[in-house]
Amino acid sequence: MKKYTSINDIDNLTSWIEEAKELKENPLKHCALGTKKTLGLLFFNTSLRTRLSTQKAALNLGMDPIVMNVSGDAWGIEFEDGSIMNGSTAEHIKEAAAVVSQYCDMIAVRAFPSLKDKEQDEAEHVLKAFMKYASVPVISMESATEHPLQGFTDAITISENTKKKRPKVVLSWAPHVNALPHAVANSFVQAMQKMDVEFIITNPKGYNLNSAITKETTIEHDQIVALKNADFVYAKNWSSYEDYGKILNTDTAWMLTKEKLGNAKFMHCLPVRRNLVAEDAVLDSNASLVIEQANNRTYAAQLVLKKILENL
Amino acid sequence: MKKYTSINDIDNLTSWIEEAKELKENPLKHCALGTKKTLGLLFFNTSLRTRLSTQKAALNLGMDPIVMNVSGDAWGIEFEDGSIMNGSTAEHIKEAAAVVSQYCDMIAVRAFPSLKDKEQDEAEHVLKAFMKYASVPVISMESATEHPLQGFTDAITISENTKKKRPKVVLSWAPHVNALPHAVANSFVQAMQKMDVEFIITNPKGYNLNSAITKETTIEHDQIVALKNADFVYAKNWSSYEDYGKILNTDTAWMLTKEKLGNAKFMHCLPVRRNLVAEDAVLDSNASLVIEQANNRTYAAQLVLKKILENL
Amino acid sequence: MKKYTSINDIDNLTSWIEEAKELKENPLKHCALGTKKTLGLLFFNTSLRTRLSTQKAALNLGMDPIVMNVSGDAWGIEFEDGSIMNGSTAEHIKEAAAVVSQYCDMIAVRAFPSLKDKEQDEAEHVLKAFMKYASVPVISMESATEHPLQGFTDAITISENTKKKRPKVVLSWAPHVNALPHAVANSFVQAMQKMDVEFIITNPKGYNLNSAITKETTIEHDQIVALKNADFVYAKNWSSYEDYGKILNTDTAWMLTKEKLGNAKFMHCLPVRRNLVAEDAVLDSNASLVIEQANNRTYAAQLVLKKILENL
Numbered sequence: 001m002k003k004y005t006s007i008n009d010i011d012n013l014t015s016w017i018e019e020a021k022e023l024k025e026n027p028l029k030h031c032a033l034g035t036k037k038t039l040g041l042l043f044f045n046t047s048l049r050t051r052l053s054t055q056k057a058a059l060n061l062g063m064d065p066i067v068m069n070v071s072g073d074a075w076g077i078e079f080e081d082g083s084i085m086n087g088s089t090a091e092h093i094k095e096a097a098a099v100v101s102q103y104c105d106m107i108a109v110r111a112f113p114s115l116k117d118k119e120q121d122e123a124e125h126v127l128k129a130f131m132k133y134a135s136v137p138v139i140s141m142e143s144a145t146e147h148p149l150q151g152f153t154d155a156i157t158i159s160e161n162t163k164k165k166r167p168k169v170v171l172s173w174a175p176h177v178n179a180l181p182h183a184v185a186n187s188f189v190q191a192m193q194k195m196d197v198e199f200i201i202t203n204p205k206g207y208n209l210n211s212a213i214t215k216e217t218t219i220e221h222d223q224i225v226a227l228k229n230a231d232f233v234y235a236k237n238w239s240s241y242e243d244y245g246k247i248l249n250t251d252t253a254w255m256l257t258k259e260k261l262g263n264a265k266f267m268h269c270l271p272v273r274r275n276l277v278a279e280d281a282v283l284d285s286n287a288s289l290v291i292e293q294a295n296n297r298t299y300a301a302q303l304v305l306k307k308i309l310e311n312l
Numbered sequence: 313m314k315k316y317t318s319i320n321d322i323d324n325l326t327s328w329i330e331e332a333k334e335l336k337e338n339p340l341k342h343c344a345l346g347t348k349k350t351l352g353l354l355f356f357n358t359s360l361r362t363r364l365s366t367q368k369a370a371l372n373l374g375m376d377p378i379v380m381n382v383s384g385d386a387w388g389i390e391f392e393d394g395s396i397m398n399g400s401t402a403e404h405i406k407e408a409a410a411v412v413s414q415y416c417d418m419i420a421v422r423a424f425p426s427l428k429d430k431e432q433d434e435a436e437h438v439l440k441a442f443m444k445y446a447s448v449p450v451i452s453m454e455s456a457t458e459h460p461l462q463g464f465t466d467a468i469t470i471s472e473n474t475k476k477k478r479p480k481v482v483l484s485w486a487p488h489v490n491a492l493p494h495a496v497a498n499s500f501v502q503a504m505q506k507m508d509v510e511f512i513i514t515n516p517k518g519y520n521l522n523s524a525i526t527k528e529t530t531i532e533h534d535q536i537v538a539l540k541n542a543d544f545v546y547a548k549n550w551s552s553y554e555d556y557g558k559i560l561n562t563d564t565a566w567m568l569t570k571e572k573l574g575n576a577k578f579m580h581c582l583p584v585r586r587n588l589v590a591e592d593a594v595l596d597s598n599a600s601l602v603i604e605q606a607n608n609r610t611y612a613a614q615l616v617l618k619k620i621l622e623n624l
Numbered sequence: 625m626k627k628y629t630s631i632n633d634i635d636n637l638t639s640w641i642e643e644a645k646e647l648k649e650n651p652l653k654h655c656a657l658g659t660k661k662t663l664g665l666l667f668f669n670t671s672l673r674t675r676l677s678t679q680k681a682a683l684n685l686g687m688d689p690i691v692m693n694v695s696g697d698a699w700g701i702e703f704e705d706g707s708i709m710n711g712s713t714a715e716h717i718k719e720a721a722a723v724v725s726q727y728c729d730m731i732a733v734r735a736f737p738s739l740k741d742k743e744q745d746e747a748e749h750v751l752k753a754f755m756k757y758a759s760v761p762v763i764s765m766e767s768a769t770e771h772p773l774q775g776f777t778d779a780i781t782i783s784e785n786t787k788k789k790r791p792k793v794v795l796s797w798a799p800h801v802n803a804l805p806h807a808v809a810n811s812f813v814q815a816m817q818k819m820d821v822e823f824i825i826t827n828p829k830g831y832n833l834n835s836a837i838t839k840e841t842t843i844e845h846d847q848i849v850a851l852k853n854a855d856f857v858y859a860k861n862w863s864s865y866e867d868y869g870k871i872l873n874t875d876t877a878w879m880l881t882k883e884k885l886g887n888a889k890f891m892h893c894l895p896v897r898r899n900l901v902a903e904d905a906v907l908d909s910n911a912s913l914v915i916e917q918a919n920n921r922t923y924a925a926q927l928v929l930k931k932i933l934e935n936l
Contacts, residue, residue: 028348031348036652036655036683036684038679038680038683040676043385046385046386046387047385047386048380048385048386048387048403048408048411048412049411051380051385051386052352052378052380052411052412052415052416053414053415055378055415056350056378056415056416059348059350059376060348064683066676066679066680068672068675068676069385073667073670073671073672073675073693074670074671074672074675075670075672075895078898082899082904083898083899084898084899084900085897085898085899085900086801086897086900087801089897090895090897091672091894091895091896091897092896092898094898094907094908095894095895095896095907095914095915095918096672096895098915098918099672099673099676099894099915099918100672100676102677102915102918102919102921102922103676103677103679103680103922104676104680177398177399270403270407270411271387271402271403271407271408272403272404272407273397273398273401273402273403274390274395274396274397274404274406275394275395275396275397276396276397276398280394283406283407284406290407291407291410291411291414294407294410294411294414295414297414298414298415340660343660355697358697358698358699359697359698360692360697360698360699360715360720360723360724361723363692363697363698364664364690364692364723364724364727364728365726365727367662367690367727368662368690368727368728371660371662371688372660381697489710489711582715582719582723583699583714583715583719583720584715584716584719585709585710585714585715586702586707586708586709586716586718587706587707587708587709588708588709588710592706595718595719596718602719603719603722603723603726606719606722606723606726607726609726610726610727
């Protein structure tokens with residue numbers, strides 16, 4: 001594999017899930033595969049799980065992770081072609097990406113969207129620039145529109161926890177005080193579309209995700225109807241896609257409660273705001289899979305690193 | 313051992329000191345004990361010695377240290393149970409601690425006190441939350457009220473440098489421009505109470521430490537009287553405990569001078585403000601043990617990590 | 625070798641270049657030389673290439689790099705002797721350097737100049753303090769007046785790319801919006817003075833570098849004349865040395881263009897501001913060596929680390 005920047009980079013989700021489960025059973029089986037290979041982790045934004053799980057995955061494979069907070073450790077990077085760089089940016093992505101490629105055998109990048117300019121965000125100008133100018137494989141640790149390590153993790157977690165051949169999975173919009181990206185939701189949708197599940201999205205009007213991603217997936221605006229007989233409920237806030245990046249709805253009635261959850265398992269990518277996105281009774285119950293999701297982040301990342309290492 | 317958050321976690325200080333000295337003689341003797349084990353170092357506050365010495369200790373044991381500045385690298389953590397998280401905190405400690413436990417075989421935490429709310433500081437709400445919600449051993453790299461890696465280091469250093477069976481040790485309050493925590497002083501008091509030393513504390517009126525910690529230890533308000541015939545003098549500022557977190561005294565006469573030190577050895581945890589806490593003539597003399605104390609931080613931490621590794 | 629803080633620490637540049645090329649051919653040949661040795665990388669300023677290439681070099685030798693951003697991770701350091709530390713600095717360099725020496729087998733430091741106080745900058749008070757108080761070897765990762773890892777890298781790159789026995793090398797001042805240090809230019813000058821090249825500097829009037837460094841090197845104020853028949857052109861901005869730290873000239877006509885470059889190879893230490901220092905047509909052409917320079921940073925650093933390791 002030469003890159004991992006989208007759920008679409010997974011050629012066969014079923015077999016990937018099985019391979020990730022094998023890594024989870026025996027995380028150190030390939031502990032020499034990455035010997036003397038460096039993974040550069042470049043963060044344009046904060047990170048807890050992604051930061052730690054990707055380092056752990058690299059260490060399990062014997063790699064040397066090198067972490068860099070781009071904003072704090074270095075300087076402003078220019079992404080525009082042809083610009084006269086007499087402003088605040090000190091280095092062009094053409095040089096930055098090519099240079100990091102000299103020191104790292106693969107580059108993992110986190111770069112959130114502006115949520116102000118839909119076109120620019122959808123162009124994925126940061127991630128795409130790294131893909132264009134880096135001479136080594138690039139991994140997305142969450143880009144403007146996708147979070148493929150999370151989406152793959154979620155697929156693994158559902159596979160591990162389902163008791164049915166074809167479970168019902170609901171992605172339910174949740175309230176939040178900040179305008180959040182669509183990346184986690186998008187990658188979850190894409191992962192579910194590749195799995196043998198009954199999948200439905202529920203969100204308030206005005207909050208439909210990009211239809212180019214949701215495609216034929218049913219969108220139900222009545223949360224109670226959508227949650228009926230669910231086996232897995234994934235709660236997640238996102239800002240409006242149509243009225244791009246705006247908060248149109250702060251109705252706390254969309255919070256996930258134990259009563260609404262019923263017998264379903266609860267999922268969330270974390271960090272989760274308690275008693276806003278989901279109530280304590282949900283998160284503190286045995287129905288919650290959020291910690292196991294966090295655990296699976298390691299093995300999702302480890303499989304991606306392994307597949308790239310095998311092709312270096 | 314399942315945790316190290318207090319001098320009280322040391323079952324036998326004498327034997328711990330001997331074991332630490334053995335590690336110092338041969339730091340790499342157990343260099344494979346921690347192979348493929350990760351130590352997460354979480355800093356809510358700045359750090360130099362603790363940051364470097366704990367990493368060095370982990371490396372000596374073959375562990376992989378993963379450092380994270382919580383404030384800069386991630387986001388605000390919520391510690392209140394039941395709160396509706398619609399403010400500035402993005403993740404509850406319940407999730408944060410459980411999640412970090414998925415990636416690290418043990419977690420070391422530094423979290424200073426507010427020095428504003430005595431009850432909250434004494435409740436050690438950050439450290440205790442990690443201890444409660446982490447599923448792996450927790451090590452304190454200085455909490456609101458204790459700095460047990462420093463206290464153990466100080467005990468090792470006194471043991472190495474004493475020429476007497478029962479030396480006289482004085483903990484002497486020192487002036488400072490900022491309001492400082494009680495953690496270093498508290499752990500030093502607790503360590504001395506476990507050692508065969510003649511121990512006395514000297515501080516201005518209004519600066520007595522928590523009596524639940526000082527217990528029967530003599531407190532002498534006349535510094536000159538206290539320092540008489542001392543073998544070791546530990547200078548350290550702390551803010552008032554009684555008038556909690558306040559600076560009541562800025563009398564520079566409490567600075568430790570070469571004259572006052574006499575034939576005693578000088579100790580300080582560092583960082584030390586020269587010519588405020590102690591004069592240059594003290595710090596630049598052969599009587600100063602401060603660099604050796606810093607050196608011993610590695611072996612204190614290494615013994616703690618070793619004891620925890622042996623019980624994983 | 626006991627330190628590397630200047631091009632003057634290179635005893636024989638020709639043989640160093642050959643040794644560095646050998647490391648580049650076989651970077652892992654000495655991969656166990658640094659086992660269980662730590663390299664402390666202390667950054668008082670931001671860094672991308674130096675940060676990553678020095679870590680990579682250390683890893684290639686089996687060392688454990690420990691990175692610390694001094695300003696963000698720790699506290700203010702005092703450099704004045706005898707000062708009463710009742711201000712904003714919390715630790716004296718005497719303790720800081722001695723302490724870091726307890727945990728690291730060598731210390732690499734980046735500390736830029738103020739560009740306000742020529743005397744203080746030329747005294748190299750930060751780097752010199754580390755050299756004085758550290759008990760382990762010190763490496764400069766760019767000090768107030770020199771960037772010897774870059775200068776050595778540049779010499780390697782010219783040696784690799786020259787087709788002539790004695791190529792013509794031009795250091796050409798370039799426009800910039802900020803006042804920049806002289807370190808890169810100074811070390812490049814010193815490196816060229818040790819190589820068998822025809823070397824000339826071109827800069828506007830008022831921008832002559834320190835004559836104690838340029839010595840007999842020709843300085844030509846007419847850029848077009850200087851560039852004639854050049855084989856290598858190194859573009860770089862620096863602020864005025866005479867009118868210390870000032871920007872006297874913003875004439876964009878000094879920007880390097882493809883036309884001016886002619887058949888020469890283009891060099892720059894990076895980060896480079898496109899269309900200000902050099903136009904896109906230069907940086908995007910095959911004549912540009914800037915990425916190869918960045919690549920050679922690893923082997924320059926690796927040879928320095930190797931020579932120090934062999935003398936520990």
